[in-house]
Amino acid sequence: MRRTYSYNEAVKILGGRDHPVIAAMDKVLGGALLLGSLGMWQVLDLFDAKPDFVRLSNELLTSLSAKRRGVSRYTRTQRLHAAHAVLVMTAFFEAYEEQQFTVKLTPEDRELVARFNPWELELPLPLSSYPYEVNLAVLEGLYGQLADSLLEAVRGLSYWDRLNDTGKDRLRGALRHAEMRALERYQELVAQLAAEYPEIRFWFAVDEGRAGRKALARLEDVLRETTTDLTPQLRLTELAGAYRGALRRPLVKAADVPDGVRIPTLADAYVDPRFQLGTEGDRAFAPSLLSTWDEVPVRDDLYAYLAGFLTSPEALSAPLLVLGDPGSGKSLLTEMLAARLPASDFAVVRVELRCTPAGRGLEEQIEHGLHTLLHERLSWAEFCRTTGGALPLVVLDGFDELLQATGVSQSRYLMTIADFQQRLEDMGRPALFLVTSRLSVCAGLELPDATNVVRLMPFDEGQVRAWLDVWNAVNRPLPAETALRYPDLASQPLLLLMLALYDAVDSSFQRDHLGLSRGQLYGRLLALFAEREVTKNEAGRTEVHLAEDIEFELDRLSVVALAMFNRGVQWVAEHEVTADLAQLLEVDSPERLKGTHTPLSAGETVLGRFFFMQRTEAVREDRTTLRTYEFLHATFGEYLVARFVWDRLTELRQEDEARSKRKVTADDVELYSVLSFAALTSSKPVLDFLREFAKDSHREGLSDLVSRLFAGREESRTSRGRYLPSSLADTVRDAKYSLNLVVLALILRGKCYSDDLGLSVDDWRRLTLFWKSRLPSSEWASVVLWFWVERDAERHFSVSLSNRDREVHAQWLLMSEPYVTLDEVAVTLRDAVTPLVSQHGIEVAAALINLWATPADKCRPALQRLYEATGGSLVFSHEYFVRLGIGGNDAELLEQFERRIGISDTLDELESHLRLHERGVELSPYSNLKILLKHLDEFGYMELRPDLVKRARRAAEELGVQLKW
Structure with a gap:
């Protein structure tokens, strides 16, 4: 499906040549609509025929509701997409009609050909991955473009020449008001359309406030309102039954829990996760890096996002990537999704990649999953042909497990899926895809354009309390305050379950938690589950x-x-x-x-x-099972x-x-x-x-x-x-x-002196340099981070472990290393430059030292280094100005740097330009000297530097500058 439609394409999708409304509209436009030859002259005709155009467009939208049931999910989405495109243009011309300004065109005007053609514009579609306000801002830009283009077209006509100034101003005003009113009218029309088609609300990421439902039940509610009412095929009914059976399943097997403990079902205990949403808008987006997500807001309306995404055209062009840490609930989310989607609209195929033979192609992986689900051999093509109008949704769960167990790179996996989606749509068999993976495994993974990436977040306090409310309703209560004392465990669903099971044995967790250190808690937890396995x-x-x-x-x-x-x-x-x-x-x-x-x-x-161990599996072509192990939480x-x-x-x-x-x-x-x-x-x-x-x-x-x-x-x-x-x-x-x-x-003593270690100062230097030469850079950095070495008058030196808990940057590693190695020369130099580094950072400090040591007539490369240094622009201007007019190569410096300096009110700039003027250097067009002279009194230098004022007056007189002071 095209990501956007033009007005031309949209009206054809909604009715085609035989639709009476479109036939009438084509008559208004002189037959150009269905021929695809609409141009600006037809737009200008609408100045005369706009009431008919608006009426017919609204009739076209109204007629859509008669066909909202009994069509496939894809057809329904396609028509809604087209209806939205018609609505966008209708809103603009309705807004212009309200201005009651008529443009009368002559035959001469109608024969002019204009370049701009709004009927072929690809009209923006709201994306569920962006907030409502962002989608509106895109429309606002479009309406501004339409208003400007119409005004430009009219100004080229003889009609414009016949208007007086008042008439021209009225036309400009009418278009400006139409531009602003169009956005309001658009929102009114969208609201009307959303009353008939609820999914549109979720294209705009609008939360309806269905706060009383959980376990993605709100998603099910929304999609049942948007259902096509088609009767699902037998296979889909069987699949849906299997998926919904998971809702009745307890969170863990009865054999894995202590006697007397009742385990809630998945439907009761599942708490909708919070999430972050990123979009591959440019190649700088790197979902595997935590820093990528630092500024991304956390949302709690996952059901609304999924409702919008799964019913929107954008989902047909690239897979949805769901990321999360081990134990964050990625697989449970896919189970819940499969259970909640109506079988009449979505044909869900949930494939556990760990169980598919490694090395298979995408289509073979899907077919293997179909065989596992249906217990019969079925090709993907045959399955798609028998979905009865339901849109296939392939859920590929555990991409990270496939990579982890096989060790084979699959950097283009998502690109392969996107290409496959495009081929399917070209064949008339569109499909949606969802892939789950762990965050850290996605490094180097290529993302198709505009890929939506969902990152599942740990539980917050409210979610912990909500989960425990369900647990406590059927078991001995575990107070939320007790669990929340250990947020690393309570914030992960599986580990919270582990805490609850531990407490359910004899309530020792509640009884002893105030006196338990983190290490003691971990020890007891692990010992408890080890005992259960042993016994x-x-x-x-x-x-x-x-x-x-x-x-x-x-x-x-x-x-x-x-x-x-x-x-x-x-x-x-x-x-x-x-x-x-x-x-x-x-x-x-x-x-x-x-x-x-x-x-x-x-x-x-x-x-x-064990609950705290994750076992990952993949199957090779020879049916050998490959397994890897990891801890659900690294601290275990x-x-x-x-x-x-x-x-x-x-x-x-x-x-x-x-x-x-x-x-x-x-x-x-x-x-x-x-x-x-x-x-x-x-x-x-x-x-x-x-x-x-x-x-x-x-x-x-x-x-x-x-x-x-x-x-x-x-x-x-x-x-x-x-x-x-x-x-x-x-x-x-x-x-x-x-x-x-x-x-x-050091752990045993707290602090060790030279005699405790049996080392002289020279021995310590040799030892630390030996470590540096043999350790990987990351481990040597950790030594510099943790070791705190001090000279001691009586016992030569002491070593202890610092309590620093910060990231080691390369520049601070360089600055701190001499203290660990007791390199006295380096320490002396380090102490000398510490104030400079503390203020500017080591890269700028090094550039400054290099510049200060360079003669003025050879300073251009050093200035360039400072200019390019990260953060160097903050001090570059000062260093550049103080080197002008002091005997260096001024022409060379001006040629390379003057255009990079904006207007400034600094004393440095004024003095440097006065020096250049007094030395007879011809000032370039980029010089700010005349501006500075005119406004000298505003800079506050007249009282501070009377000598400067005298020089400034003389320069102004010579340059012919009229002073205001």
Whole structure:
């Protein structure tokens, strides 16, 4: 479907040649309408025939309502689109008719040909992705264009020459009033049309205030008002029944919940999400970047947006992309949408991409989804031909899972869909598409023009309370105030459910929450769900064995967290988890037994059963299932990383205390394996959890152990362990291990002096430069961010972890690094330029220093560097003006920069131009000197600089400037 129609195209769609209203209108226009030859002369004829034109246009719109039922969804949308185009033009000519100004045309005038042709203009269509006011502003611009074009056409006619000044002013005024009145009349006509066709209200993103309904029931209400009343085909009825069955499904399976807990259904518990709406208006739109969304308003009328989008022509040209974090409810949204859309209007095909064979084409993915839904083989073409007027809506759920599991780039996936939509429409089989994905996976994804991108937002306080109202109606109440103490968990639907399930066991969450730290809460939550999984095996256990099994279950989860942390990724593949479990915990070894003396499961059978773990799947052509794992909330993984590190450290201390006195060095191979692949400083939550663990630990003994491990770091290693999550050079691993030992020492001691670390100042410099040379730039930046190093008169230097929580910018990394490395020369230079950098930033500061060190006759490149520096324009003018007329190459500077300087009232500019004038330099046409001289008294310099006033008077006299002062 065309995104916009012209008036010509619109009237043909609404009736065609045989429609009596169009036939009458064509007669008014001399037969040019249906021939497609309307031009400006027919517009001018309307000055005489406009009452007939307005009447016939309104009749055409009225006749539309007779055909609003019993047509396909596509046909209904197409006619509404055309009706809107007719309405746009009708409003303008109605507004002009109200002015009661008649233009009488002569035969000579009628023979003139004008270039502007409003009948072929593509008339704007309201877009649901923009606010009502924005859509009106577009129409306002169109009406201004029409008024200007008509006036321009009339001014070229003999009629204009016969008008006196009063008549010309009256015509101008009539067109101006018509322009303003047209917008008002347009709104009146749209309101009338929307009374017959409710979807039009949602094209304008107008919320009707249906606040009493939830779970997208308001969307269902709206679309039932706009239904075509066609009887859905049998297949669609079957599909609709399956989709609506999801509304009666409990949020989680009964087997996954404690005894006595009642789980609300999806229809009862689903809370319509808040969202942000972005549009691919230009290539600068990057939905994967959080900064892209900073200025985008948050909306809570998702039903209204969807009603407008799904019934509008814009939906037929590009897919709707729905983004959200893991656990934000993307898949649930697609289930709700499929359940709420009327089968008479929409043929929904919901495809779970994780279940489609990877590497298949788009059409094959859809057909695979159809087979899964209908349990029969059916081609996409055959399905489209049997929808009985319902518009197909293909929901492709889990694009991120497809990418994540296969590791194959699909940057043109949405472009492929848009191309497919265009081909379908050309064939007369249009379709809508919706794709869901995680935000971070969309980096590099190409978006078709004007793609609508919806980002699902976390719950706010009101939504948390609404969800808990449903939960509390069937379970022991969990006060919202208790859950809201942990917003990171409560704001995500799945994690809020996890909190509710945790509290439902024995209300310990409510009882203890005031005394629980974040780490303690995470520990209890994870232990509770680990216990539930362990006790599903009904074999008898002693309490000791149960505790051991729970602990080992948590160890396995920790290995998954380490697999991500040590690889620097957000998710990890199943084969990587399996390898890590074997290397760190010997999970696959039949000799490794715990608790009830039953063999442990492999990694793939352990991890997908927890609420806080998301398992992603994709199927290859050979039917091999590819899986990856990630945490619904990153903090779970960060807690488990800290927990595993701390457990290994405390276990090593216990082994160290029990070792033979003749053995000098503790065997730290396992600790080295864990801590030699990623810097602990790269994660603030990991550091925070480690600090929390340290509060209740035997700090002195642990600190002594870490000090000895650090002192022996350069000894030759007999083994680096079997654990290899990534391939790193030994020197890189040694650098990261020594860094992490220092971090652990700082966590245990708070502050370490040179003698605590056994390092001189020179040793510290060499160590930090070793880190810098071997660490990736991001990890070295985290060291600079967190390490606070100070010189000490008695103990040489001290190191501590700062409490800074800010983003590291490159310029501040450069400025702060000398303090960490104790580079005294760099620190001296840094202190000297700090005031300048603090005021202007490092890029401008560097340009200024370069400029100040450059002679005036060679300063052009330095000035250019300052001009191009980010933020440099704020100081450029001053530096440019002070270099004019002091003996440099003035002509060169004026030629390159004078046009870039606007009118200024600065003393610098006046003095520089006076110097140039006094040196006999010819001023260019761009010089502001004459303006400055005329208004010198307004700038307040006369009392401050009498010497300047005297020079200004002399220059004015020489330049022939009449002074006002």
